[in-house]
Amino acid sequence: MTEKNKEMDKGAVFEKITARKKELAGKVLILAHHYQQEDVYQFADFTGDSLKLARQAAEADSEYIIFCGVHFMAESADVLTSAKQAVILPDLNAGCPMADMATVEEVESAWHELTEVCGDQKIIPVTYVNSSARIKAFVGTHGGAVCTSSNAERVLSWALSQGDKVFFFPDEHLGRNSSKALGIDDEEIVLWRRGERFGANSDEKLKNAKTILWQGYCHVHQEFSADLVRRWREKVTGIQVIIHPESPFEAVAAADMYGSTEDIIAAVRDAAPGTSWAIGTEVNLVNRLKAQYPDKNIHLLADTACTCNTMSCITPANLLWVLDNLAAGKVVNQITVERETAAGSKLALDRMLEI
Ligand code: SF4
Numbered sequence: 453m454t455e456k457n458k459e460m461d462k463g464a465v466f467e468k469i470t471a472r473k474k475e476l477a478g479k480v481l482i483l484a485h486h487y488q489q490e491d492v493y494q495f496a497d498f499t500g501d502s503l504k505l506a507r508q509a510a511e512a513d514s515e516y517i518i519f520c521g522v523h524f525m526a527e528s529a530d531v532l533t534s535a536k537q538a539v540i541l542p543d544l545n546a547g548c549p550m551a552d553m554a555t556v557e558e559v560e561s562a563w564h565e566l567t568e569v570c571g572d573q574k575i576i577p578v579t580y581v582n583s584s585a586r587i588k589a590f591v592g593t594h595g596g597a598v599c600t601s602s603n604a605e606r607v608l609s610w611a612l613s614q615g616d617k618v619f620f621f622p623d624e625h626l627g628r629n630s631s632k633a634l635g636i637d638d639e640e641i642v643l644w645r646r647g648e649r650f651g652a653n654s655d656e657k658l659k660n661a662k663t664i665l666w667q668g669y670c671h672v673h674q675e676f677s678a679d680l681v682r683r684w685r686e687k688v689t690g691i692q693v694i695i696h697p698e699s700p701f702e703a704v705a706a707a708d709m710y711g712s713t714e715d716i717i718a719a720v721r722d723a724a725p726g727t728s729w730a731i732g733t734e735v736n737l738v739n740r741l742k743a744q745y746p747d748k749n750i751h752l753l754a755d756t757a758c759t760c761n762t763m764s765c766i767t768p769a770n771l772l773w774v775l776d777n778l779a780a781g782k783v784v785n786q787i788t789v790e791r792e793t794a795a796g797s798k799l800a801l802d803r804m805l806e807i
Contacts, residue, residue: 457769457770457773457776458769462491462768465769465772466491466494466768468775468776469495469771469772470495472772472775472776472778472779473495473775475779476775476778476779479514479515480514480515480516480775480778481497481508481509481512481516481518482495482496482498482520482771483497483498483499483500483505483508483509483518483519483520483521484496484498484499484505484520484521485499485500485501485502485521485525485763486499486500486501486717486736486740487521487713487734487736487763488521488763488766489736489764489766489767490739490740492520492766492771493520493740495768500714501601501712501713502521502524502525502528502581502582502600503581503600504714505519505521505525505529506525506528506531506532507532509529509532509533509537509539510532510533510534515536515537515538516540516783517529517533517538517539517540518540518542518771518774518775519539519540519541520542520766520771521541521546521766522541522546522547522548522760522762522763523541523544523546523547523548523584523787524551524581524582524583524584524585526539526540526787527584527585527787527789527797528581528585528797529787530788530789530794531585531794531797531798532801539787539788540774540783540784540785540786540787541766541785542770542771542773542774543766543767543770544785545762545765546762546763546765547762548582549671549762550622550668550670550698551582551583551584551587551622552584553622553646553667553668554579554583554587554622554646554666554668555584555586555587556587556589556590558647559587559590559666560590562619562644562651562666563575563590565650565651566644566650566651569655569658570658573616573617574614574615574616574617575618575619576594576595576611576615576619577590577591577594577595577618577619577620577621578591578596578597578598578599578607578608578611578618578620578621579596579598579599579620579621580599580600580601580620580621580622580623580626580627581599582622582623582670583598583621583622585789585793585794585797586797587621587622588796588797588801589792589793589794589795589796589799589800590796591621592795592800592803593799595614595615596611596800596803597610597611597800597803597804597807598800598801598803598804600712600804601696601697601698601712601713602711603804604626604627604629605630605633607807608620608627608631608634608663609634610807612662612663617663617664618662619644619664619666620663620666621666621668622666623666623668623669623670624643624665624666624667624668625669625670625673625674625697625698625700625701625704626697626698627641627666628665629699629701629704629710631662631663631665632701636662636663637662639660640660640662640663641661641662642657642658642661642663643664643665643667644664644665644666644667646666646667646668669698670698672698672734672758672759672760673696673699673732673758674699674700675756676695676700676703676732676753677700677702677703678702678703680730680732681693681695681703681706681707681730681753682706684730684753688728688749688751690727690728691728691729691749691751692723692728692729692730693707693708693709693730693731693732694707694711694715694716694719694729694730694731695707695709695710695731695733695753696711696712696713696732696733697710697711699732703732707732716737716741717737717741720741720745720748721745723748725747725748726748726749727748728749728750728751729748729749729750730751730752730753731750731751731752731753732753733758734758734759734760735752735759736759736760738750738751738752738758739752
């Protein structure tokens, strides 16, 4: 990014982005995730969750896809788009700390240990879409599937019908919430501690497990607790609590409902005017809902800001920098998934779509 863009007044950056968008119309598609800050979000052609955006990119014929999200989202878009399209992440520091908690090297080594203990059982790997393309490829080539926060229970149920147990990456909480929703007993849900031999589990525990959960988490959703839910109920009579399933089980169990970002948006949109809501997800989405539905009483579930700091790396200044370069005929910060990885990854994504 040029120093000039960083120093430029915000209004001037907005004007330049608008002008560049007009100049590059038809060639460029700007996508923004629900957690993106408003200053960037306002320039999006499409907004949504990660998979919805990747699929929109694949359906569009724009040459350049600027993904205002985090790294794994841009990778998924690259896997699903054609070779003629370039996917761009305006800041390469925009990663997902949770996705980074499961590297393919760690997962391969854990898989090796698990199959050593449970060699006579069929293990199906399942990965949350919030994972690297290499993890998705590992899952795809080992007979497993990707899941999202809205279909995790369905994918888990499918995986259990295909084998004896599921190895779930990288979000412990989504894995536990989905397992519990399917009625799996606590003793059959096992945590695989990263960096520990056999995930710090006995052979017996692993053999008896139905779901083995990778010890990964999202620091934003980890903040939510049953105590916060209780406090809101005490404070506002009749308040409804809705929470994202990346949150700990105790918080999800205490809430009135849980669901993906798209489910949260739909619940608030369809609610009656005057209703009160405490929402357990990233603050930018909660603030946007507050602004969109002033007839409803909307609060963030936590006292702290709950910001996805890495997604905040995408700023109007680096969006403009990408557009300036494209106008000059130069593609910067392109995200490219190597062919073999893309094929394995697509296998896992396609399997999810079939389920
Ligand atoms: S909100 Fe959490 S899971 Fe989503 S991109 Fe940020 S760190 Fe990753």
